[in-house]
Amino acid sequence: xxxxxxxxxxxxxxxxxxxxxxxxxxxxxxxxxxxxxxxxxxxxxxxxxxxxxxxxxxxxxxxxxxxxxxxxxxxxxxxxxxxxxxxxxxxxxxxxxxxxxxxxxxxxxxxxxxxxxxxxxxxxxxxxxxxxxxxxxxxxxxx
Numbered sequence: 001x002x003x004x005x006x007x008x009x010x011x012x013x014x015x016x017x018x019x020x021x022x023x024x025x026x027x028x029x030x031x032x033x034x035x036x037x038x039x040x041x042x043x044x045x046x047x048x049x050x051x052x053x054x055x056x057x058x059x060x061x062x063x064x065x066x067x068x069x070x071x072x073x074x075x076x077x078x079x080x081x082x083x084x085x086x087x088x089x090x091x092x093x094x095x096x097x098x099x100x101x102x103x104x105x106x107x108x109x110x111x112x113x114x115x116x117x118x119x120x121x122x123x124x125x126x127x128x129x130x131x132x133x134x135x136x137x138x139x140x141x142x143x
Contacts, residue, residue, distance in 0.1 A: 009081045009141075010038045014093045018043030018069040020050045020110050020123065021086040025130045027057045027064040034138055040075040044093040050110055056123040060131075086130075104133055 011033075013025035018041055026041035033039055046069035057064050072093055080099040085092040088105045095101045106129060112122030 009036060010040070010076065010079045011082045011084065012075055012077065012080045012099075013039075013041040013084050013086060014043065014072075014095070015041075015086045015108075016043050016045050016090045016092070017047040018049075018071075019047045020053045020108060021106060021126060021130065023049050023053050023064060023067055023069070024057055024123075024127050025084065025086060025134065027062045027067070028060075028127070028131050029134050031060075031062045032134060032138060034142060038079075040070075042070045042072050042075045042077075042093070044072060044091075046071045046074075050123075052109070052116075052120055052123040053127075055120070056127040059124070060127070102137075104130070106130075 011029060013022040013029070015022040022041035022043060026039055029039040048069055049064065049067050054064055077096050080096055082102065083095045083099045084102045084104055085095065086104050086106055088107045090108070106126060109119065109122035109126040112119050
């Protein structure tokens with residue numbers, strides 16, 4: 001029972017501020033992760049968790065109200081089996097050697113528009129795209 005596929009795995013979602021995309025990815029992945037997966041998120045220049053990210057996930061009954069933005073030193077980067085970067089135009093954090101890397105570049109929903117209702121739509125769209133990719137990732141890893 002010590003096969004490579006049965007060992008615990010660690011996934012880390014990275015972006016710049018760890019305020020929206022990577023926070024939503026962490027919440028979505030934790031809510032659906034197969035047994036044995038540990039999920040983190042971090043950013044190269046952490047800010048604060050965007051309230052619209054919290055609201056977007058609460059619409060799916062996922063609570064990230066206690067999440068804090070974390071820097072790269074706040075998560076076990078050396079334990080990462082899989083690192084997913086979510087940066088688009090920004091310069092993403094460097095992925096540690098030895099970890100598998102997926103690049104899910106997508107625009108920061110916080111930059112979508114200055115009207116809150118348009119921003120919320122952007123957060124929902126981003127949430128739904130991340131959710132779709134995470135579901136595909138778990139399905140692929142289970143195969």
